[in-house]
Amino acid sequence: MRKLNIALTLSTLFIVTGCGGSKDYSPPADASGEQIFSTACTECHKPLSANVAMILSEKVANKDAIIKKFQGGSMRMPAFKNIQGESADRLAEYILTNSEAK
Numbered sequence: 001m002r003k004l005n006i007a008l009t010l011s012t013l014f015i016v017t018g019c020g021g022s023k024d025y026s027p028p029a030d031a032s033g034e035q036i037f038s039t040a041c042t043e044c045h046k047p048l049s050a051n052v053a054m055i056l057s058e059k060v061a062n063k064d065a066i067i068k069k070f071q072g073g074s075m076r077m078p079a080f081k082n083i084q085g086e087s088a089d090r091l092a093e094y095i096l097t098n099s100e101a102k
Contacts, residue, residue, distance in 0.1 A: 026082040033094025053098040061101040066092040
C-alpha cells in the first residue's frame with residue numbers, strides 16, 4: 001500500500017510540473033498564431049473542435065489579458081516569456097479568433 005501511495009504521489013507531481021513553471025520555447029519569427037498555439041499550447045490545451053481552440057472566461061477574452069496570461073503563467077500553466085512582440089500578438093489574435101467566451 002505504501003508503494004502505491006508513493007507511486008501515485010510521484011505520478012501526480014510529474015503531471016503537475018509538466019504544466020507549470022516556465023518554458024523556453026521561442027517561436028520562429030514568421031510563425032503564425034496557429035503554429036505557435038500548436039507548438040506551445042496543445043500539450044495542455046487540446047482544441048475543442050476544428051473551430052474552437054479554447055473556452056475563455058470574459059475577464060481574459062481580450063488581447064492584453066491573453067498575452068499577460070501566457071507570458072506570466074499561473075500555478076498550473078507555465079510562463080512562455082520568450083513569446084514576445086509580433087509573435088505574442090499573433091498568438092493572442094489566434095486565440096481570440098478561435099475561442100469562445102463564457
